[in-house]
Amino acid sequence: MTGSPNSAAIEVTGLARTYGSGDAAVRALRGVDFSVSSGEFVALTGPSGSGKTTLLNCLLGLDRGDSGSIEVLGTAIDQLSYEQAVEWRRQNIAIVFQATGLIPHLSGHENVDVVLRIKEQLSRSERRDRVDATLDALGIGDLANHLPEEMSGGQRQRFAIARALVARPAVLIADEPTGELDSDTAQAVLAVLRTEASNAGTTMVIATHDSLVADSASRLVAMSDGQITEVGNE
């Protein structure tokens, strides 16, 4: 399926990915068909080892399938060169992964601001307002001047989410973004994500074991053993 750029934000067809070969081969994805409309908030669930992270890595062009096709925002991400994929991600996608990826020698505020400096032409005060608003929404405004090592795991996780949201990306891909949050904090963070999806039209795919995320999503997609086994309705 080729699809016009606006038909779906994400369109995955027949995606297969096998790690290793021979007796050691692991079929992490076995023919995945998966499509996400623009502005949808999809929770990707399924047991450990079912292929969620593998699918997200393929969507991001960080890993390649052995067969099948992937289009994100109308771009065949699996056809791009390494350099093209790096630039394409920078322009279009925000990522929240299990390892938060904060820069250790920058404060919380600077870690978020750096994304705006790269992506947008804003004045210093516009950037400051945008960063402050994002940190406040996520309940971490009072930690703006702390270094990552001076934060708890859950606080770092929220800074990673702030980095992802601050530039209002077209697509946000997250892997267990609430794994280190207590349920009240997770609820608050999910409310921010939901608001962002509806206001900024950000398309979100979030892999999770957290039932709170699943409840917040506009649609649930379940994986099992490298395949999509259940697709909820909006």
Ligand SMILES: Nc1ncnc2c1ncn2[C@@H]1O[C@H](COP(=O)(O)OP(=O)(O)OP(=O)(O)O)[C@@H](O)[C@H]1O
């Ligand atoms: N780099 C790799 N080399 C070999 N096997 C891998 C690699 N990455 C993942 N796998 C295997 O592929 C399968 C799918 O793994 P994946 O990380 O996608 O699962 P997951 O659904 O994200 O699990 P979890 O919920 O534990 O994060 C697993 O059997 C895993 O062991």
Ligand SMILES: [Mg+2]
């Ligand atoms: Mg995973």
